[in-house]
Amino acid sequence: MLIKRKEGEIHPGFKWGPFTMRIPGVHLEITPSQHLQGGLLLLATCGSITPLAMKYFNISLEVAWTVSLVFLVWVIAQTVLFGDIYAAGAITPALPLTIVYLNTLTPGIEAIHGMIAISIVVIALFLFFGITRLGEKFNNVIPASLKAGIIMGAAIAAFQSEIGRLPTMPITLVTAWVIVLLLMFSIPFARLPDTKAKAIAGSNALLIAFALAGVVGFSTGEVTFDLQWGVFVPPIGEVFSTLSIWSVGLPPWEMIVSVIPIGFMFYILVFGDLLVAQTLLKDAEEARKDEKIDINMNRSHFVLAFRNLAQILTAGPMPWLHGPIWTGVQVFLIQRYKKGRHVMDSIFSGIANFYLLAIPLGLLLPVMGIIAPLFPVALSVTILLTGFACAYIAMSMVTNNISRGLVLMIGVLCATLGAAWGIGIGTVLYMLLIGKNKEDLPIVNDVKIKEEKIS
Structure with missing residues (x-):
């Protein structure tokens, strides 16, 4: 059972000393x-x-x-x-x-x-x-x-x-650098109209940079993947x-x-x-x-x-x-x-x-x-x-x-x-x-x- 917070209060949890434990599913939705x-x-x-x-x-x-x-x-x-x-x-x-x-x-x-x-x-x-x-x-x-x-x-x-x-990894790294700097710090990008796509790109800059760098790296041979099934x-x-x-x-x-x-x-x-x-x-x-x-x-x-x-x-x-x-x-x-x-x-x-x-x-x-x-x-x-x-x-x-x-x-x-x-x-x-x-x-x-x- 989720313990709800009352309006305007600190979120509930289990106090221990100066700390507060908050358990997902109990204190946290x-x-x-x-x-x-x-x-x-x-x-x-x-x-x-x-x-x-x-x-x-x-x-x-x-x-x-x-x-x-x-x-x-x-x-x-x-x-x-x-x-x-x-x-x-x-x-x-x-x-x-x-x-x-x-x-x-x-x-x-x-x-x-x-x-x-x-x-x-x-x-x-x-x-x-x-x-x-x-x-x-x-x-x-x-x-x-x-x-x-x-x-x-x-x-x-x-x-x-x-x-x-x-x-x-010259091509892969430059690709990642350009993408992440563009999405996070570019003034021209920031001036683009505020659309849902722009918001998604800005809030997922790191993930997008990693994904596209992976595609570019794999295409150029700078990155190779070895996929296996199982548990580590x-x-x-x-x-x-x-x-x-x-x-x-x-x-x-x-x-x-x-x-x-x-x-x-x-x-x-x-x-x-x-x-x-x-x-x-x-x-x-x-x-x-x-x-x-x-x-x-x-x-x-x-x-x-x-x-x-x-x-x-x-x-x-x-x-x-x-x-x-x-x-x-x-x-x-x-x-x-x-x-x-x-x-x-x-x-x-x-x-x-x-x-x-x-x-x-x-x-x-x-x-x-x-x-x-x-x-x-x-x-x-x-x-x-x-x-x-x-x-x-x-x-x-x-x-x-x-x-x-x-x-x-x-x-x-x-x-x-x-x-x-x-x-x-x-x-x-x-x-x-x-x-x-x-x-x-x-x-x-x-x-x-x-x-x-x-x-």
Whole structure:
């Protein structure tokens, strides 16, 4: 029996501590129309990381796919088990910076330990800022140029990695890039008349890009499919022995200390995601008065700490960490949510239905046979979109030419030399070039005006 929400209240569920469990079919209405699209998109995007796991951790496709499915368990747990309000995802902007770090380590145990070390630092930061509630104060202390520089570093690292990947599947990757950028960011496309076809294309940009890239890749011979019937049996024992923290052990203390700057960079990126998520949800709340949206940033810190801790305890690390929001899906679901309760009963039910079928689909060999060859495409599109978005976000955070130049310099340092050098040199440059000036002033123009008055 479905437990209904009263008008204007928080959606019901089972309270436990600061969290709320909401079970599909009991607290959340089940709407199958969203299952297939969401499940396939989630699998393709999450599965995109498996080539990196195979490369850096020296593991098989079967092991990497199993860890991805476990990753999805803890993604779905954000809504069902913990009851946080966001459409969960990974810290995607951190992925290019993670790749830069992993490239400095030997594939295998050292890289696994490196990823566990980053996880430990980030978990500690989530818990510290969640308990002390100092996250917002810390974020306000960091100058905009430094934050923008870190984000620009993610953009530069992303573009570098994709330029290097292009020769492996040139026609397929370019096709996917053009389609997804056209449907998501094109101004001419946005100016076209608002039709149903346009709305469908815009809201399914990733899925369309993957599908057409698959057709083009198959036609050119860059992608081959191996379809088999049956059910995938996860190699739990192999996962445990090769990746689990219980088998590989904790990383050396020196390694944990060395990745602290990376952890702080990741936290800054996550806090930015949380602010974006809050803005999106407040906009949704204005459109729907029948549901009170419970936004709690401290709870989100604890949820992220527990999700990342559960990941390394149950299946080992992945080359990306659990993050608060999958922005593209969040935007898509909120647009549907705004249409009324008859379309989406609750923001929680929308998220749950979009994610619910991912794991069952991921256990079907025919689905794996279709999706697995497209993992390089999915990874490339994910990193490209991350780089594109990070670049324009970074530039929008500063308003004068000196800050823009500084942002680019910090970004290059972070992408090429690493987090410690980027933050260290960036801080020195900030003090020398900007100092105590307010970054929202047009500094270059102010200097010109003063020179004109003197002359």
